[in-house]
Amino acid sequence: MALATRTGRRPSTTRTLWDSSVGKKTVMAVSGLIMLGYLVAHMLGNLKIFFGPEEFNGYAHWLRTLGSPFLHHEWALWIVRVVLLAAVIAHAVSAYQLSRLAIGARPVKYAHKRRRAAYATRTMRWGGVILGLFIVWHLLDLTTLTVNERAWAGHPYENVLATFSTWYGNTLYIVAMAALGLHVRHGFWSAAQTLGAGNARRERTLKLLANALALVLFAGFVSVPVAVMAGVVN
Numbered sequence: 696m697a698l699a700t701r702t703g704r705r706p707s708t709t710r711t712l713w714d715s716s717v718g719k720k721t722v723m724a725v726s727g728l729i730m731l732g733y734l735v736a737h738m739l740g741n742l743k744i745f746f747g748p749e750e751f752n753g754y755a756h757w758l759r760t761l762g763s764p765f766l767h768h769e770w771a772l773w774i775v776r777v778v779l780l781a782a783v784i785a786h787a788v789s790a791y792q793l794s795r796l797a798i799g800a801r802p803v804k805y806a807h808k809r810r811r812a813a814y815a816t817r818t819m820r821w822g823g824v825i826l827g828l829f830i831v832w833h834l835l836d837l838t839t840l841t842v843n844e845r846a847w848a849g850h851p852y853e854n855v856l857a858t859f860s861t862w863y864g865n866t867l868y869i870v871a872m873a874a875l876g877l878h879v880r881h882g883f884w885s886a887a888q889t890l891g892a893g894n895a896r897r898e899r900t901l902k903l904l905a906n907a908l909a910l911v912l913f914a915g916f917v918s919v920p921v922a923v924m925a926g927v928v929n
């Protein structure tokens with residue numbers, strides 16, 4: 696409205712949608728689902744560590760030659776990186792703007808019956824912050840190898856072992872994976888509601904799916920540090 700008055704032109708449909716809370720929730724849902732797809736693939740890829748260094752390092756090499764000879768070395772990986780970065784930014788910006796809208800729209804402090812909703816919102820917000828910080832650490836640890844003291848460039852298997860041979864590496868990753876499980880559980884369910892869950896039966900199925908996804912991701916990711924600590928992967 697304000698935009699239309701200032702420029703004398705009607706705002707575009709995309710602009711109107713982005714300005715609405717429904718639009719921002721849709722951006723959150725779609726970007727969240729893109730990241731979820733990546734996480735499922737990443738978790739499955741990580742499980743290759745159980746088949747030894749050759750298989751795991753070979754897989755990391757394959758990621759860099761994906762699409763070859765049509766695509767140049769690492770192009771497919773860079774496309775994935777750009778899409779993921781766009782999804783992370785869209786997700787974080789819409790989360791921040793939605794929280795500003797919610798604060799502006801709330802006339803009084805939460806009534807007793809809304810405590811549960813407030814708890815879920817707080818968990819999602821802090822979970823998101825923890826995951827954002829974790830991703831920065833994780834990239835410095837296993838992609839750029841900046842903080843990985845015993846890193847060996849081009850040898851991801853050995854680098855994962857180096858990460859999980861320190862108490863702080865294990866603690867950081869396990870805490871982050873717990874935050875990830877909780878975030879996916881509630882986030883997937885919210886995304887389903889935004890994109891139209893439909894009838895009660897479908898909602899029950901989607902809730903079950905949200906719980907299963909969260910559990911599988913948590914267990915799949917955590918199995919790696921646990922296996923290194925237990926000496927199963929060495």
Ligand code: HEM
Binds near residue numbers: 833916
């Ligand atoms: C125990 C859990 C995890 C392990 C062992 C692990 C392992 C790895 C390894 C070895 C790499 C480097 C791959 C390579 O350079 O070939 C990597 C990259 C990456 N991981 Fe993880 N990861 C874990 C959890 C996560 C989680 C929970 C997220 C997201 C929230 C994540 C996001 C990423 C991203 C974005 C990259 C960068 C990919 C790239 O651009 O090269 N990882 N991870």
